[in-house]
Amino acid sequence: MALLEITDLVGGYGGAPILNGVNLAIEQSDIGVIVGPNGAGKSTTLKAIFGLLKVTGGSIRFMGEEIQNALPDRLVPKGLSFVPQEKNVFVSMSVEENLEMGAFTRRDDFSATMNWVYDMFPVLREKRRQPAGELSGGQRQMVAMGRALMSQPKLLLLDEPSAGLSPRYVLEIFEQIVKVNAAGVAILMVEQNARQALAFASRGFVLATGRNRFTGTGQELIADPEVAKSFLGG
């Protein structure tokens, strides 16, 4: 049984559906990457999983349980976490308070998790008293990921983690993602830097007009001439 299994997902913001039958499955050890052209429904898929828009058809199963249209405050305790693309830190709060907010649903002692996050992103430990709004773009992305990891998720959803970062930071963030995955957290992410991301993806999904066009391991998709031609810019 897959950790996350999406079958024939249909949904949108009211009005015409944006997703017209998305299928994907993620195992606990996977890094899944969703690529595709603009407007293909990549981010919408993530939001649909996280209950941020209306699912009208198909099913989303997380650890065997149907979760479509459940709200975040129910999904986070189940082991799902989401990092939005923009405005993903509390700018007026300190780094440490941002992390605490990620652990809001936990009533146990989360200091060990916080240490784990600080070990993964040592720069955050240094800046833990600083307001997150004062950090650089790359550091903010780390705060956002750290916040999402505080709930000890089984699956982390990332919406374009590399958006707006300089190439040096893109590489660093991708390295962090692989590290997080190595620590036992499944990843499902949407990426614009498709070729780079597929290179380390264990599963890749090419979406277009709200449905799957190609599915395979990252390497398979990169190797597929049709995918490369239509979606990876040759």
Add this chain to the structure above:
Amino acid sequence: MTLHRTATLFAGLFVLFTVIGLFLGAANISLLLVQSFAYALIALGLNIQWGYGGLFNFGIMGMLMLGGAAVTFVSFPVNAAFWGSDGPMLLGRALLAFAGGFVLVWGARHADRVGVRGGWKTALTVLAWIVAYIVYRSQIDPAAAYIETEGGGWIGGLGLHPVLGWVFGGVLAAGVAFVVGRICLGLRTDYLAIATIGISEIIRALLKNMDWLTRGTLTVSPIPWPTPIPQNLQAQGISIADSFIYARLGFLSLVIVILAIAFFFVQRAYGGPWGRMMRAIRDNHVAAASMGKNVTRRQLEIFILGSVLMGIGGAMLVSFQQIYDPGAYQPINHTFLIWVMVIVGGAGNNWGAVFGALLIYITWMISDPVAQWLFNGISGWSTDMGWGPIPEIQSRASQMRVFVLGVVITIALRYAPRGLIPEVVKREA
């Protein structure tokens, strides 16, 4: 379908007015009709601002007060005692001081042209404001004190025709709306609401306390009518009871004519290119601005236009009541009441605004007698039960209309958020 709905609702309203008229008598219902049609004009003004333009004006009271002050000034008989005293001269000096202060502040604000910039300019501007204020106060305070004691009490009126006063009410409201709009329209909704409510409170405080100009809480009366007053008709041999009805009907026809003219133009403007642009700005002002529309300027136009109607309406109400009492204006009666009218009627639809004004005004006015009747009934019952009567029924009943108004708007927001006669959204094919 919408036409059908509108016609049905207005027919229902007609029946309601008739029934209430049968209960209250022709003299009372004609009084309510005049006032409710004047409020319809004011509601039309708010509908332009909020319904067309999405401007959150919470300062309607200020515009109504300005209209009232204007008609008082224009149509009240000339106060010879003032014009024969030193008052005009002293006031003239105060006016000069005001103009001087204005020039000073204007100059300071444009000091960058002579090379004063940044912090220095700010400091200079603040200083200019302080100096202007002191100079103006040094002239106006003695002038006011003199007029209020020796100079005839207040400046009186000009003795001109009341309709000219209504026109002046519109002009005065337009002038103030221009200034207010220039400084406030950049603000987003909540802030605009608070700013306009603040400004209308400032206007109220000024008009209430500038006794030399408005007689303040001493009130001005009787303000003349543009149409024959009951006493004129009585002199022609009409019975006292009938004279009130005919006089009020005469006034009513004038109000309806003005409302009809305003309605015609506002309705035409709504359907035309100007109205389309306004709605585009209201619904998405960023997109409208990016298409090269001058959003701020259009919003200023709409704010002024709406305020003109409010000023005229306020002037008509004061003329009709024959008394100008700045102390009688309350945000509930003169701002929120009109908001309820437009929301219940249907923001963005002129028929809705007029319908809402008539319906809410009559509801507001009959809440009092209905509550009194209800309380008397309960009081009689509780006396029979040995619990004693309800004390102070009259004053309690008159407060019920505030409660009723609150309930009405709550119900409207919940169950008919777009109003009883909603805006017709045309879809371009």
Add this chain to the structure above:
Amino acid sequence: MNELIFFFNNVVVAGIVLGSIYAVGAIGVTLIFGILRFAHFAHGDMMTMGAFIAFLLAMAATALGITTPLVPTGFLVLPIAMFLAAGVALGLDKGFYAPLRKRGARPVTLLIASIGVTLIIQGLIRLFFGSGTWSFFEIETKQLIRIPVPLEGVTRTINFTQPQLLMVICTAIAVLALHVFLTRSRLGKAMRAMADNADLAQVSGINTKLVVRVTWVIAGALAAMAGTMLALDVSLKPDLAFNIVLPIFAAAIVGGLGQSYGAIAGGFLIGFAETLSIFNWSVLLRPLANALPFEVPATLAIVPTEYKLTVAFVILVVVLLWRPTGIFKGASS
């Protein structure tokens, strides 16, 4: 020296008292704005209602003989009044605002709804209490505290009433408690998080409905406190808070809507601005009359007394135009 004490009594004492009332009221306005993103116009009426609840409780307590000579009964029953007012605030949200939010109404609609709430509360209060004036001190007396100044030639004393002293203490306690709540507790931090970025708060799994409820509880309790303090200082009238809701909005805006500490500062700023502007400066100038090149007029106030409330509106409008986000822009709350 006597003149300086006169200044102290009329400006500093009055300013602190007024500022406390404004600050406590403004915190509620600013919290609601931060969490729910609309200007809650019914806040003044929540204050009046809280004051009337306290008044009824005080009457009941007096009738039952539960009084103490140490503090006025109004303060004795304040915690209960705050508790009840918090409940009413929750009820108001459930009955009036929550259904609109559920429908996805814009904040503007909520603002208009709050006008409806204003009218309903005000209508009900007037229905039950008429439109007259009530006082907490019908039976009890307001104790006046006089502190002599140990300086030669000083005949005036520093004067304030016992309720005024208690008010300032209560305000300090409330502000401190709020500070601890917002910076130390899990829910307080969640409130700040939601005010900062509501979408992200939801995504983080923060129970936003709970945060909204907590906000109403705090705002309702503080409104009752501010209203009761105002009623204890002046008198209790149905339209008590209608005059005060605008200075409170002014305070909240001056401090930057959504910023609790700004609201406190804004409250004191407006309070002092009002007392300073109606103070008769001639009193301070008179001793220097011989050294001054001009004659000291009998009254020399920045604005005449009847324009006292107007000062708040002028500051409000000026701040809105000059710096709509508040004068403490950049400070984090």
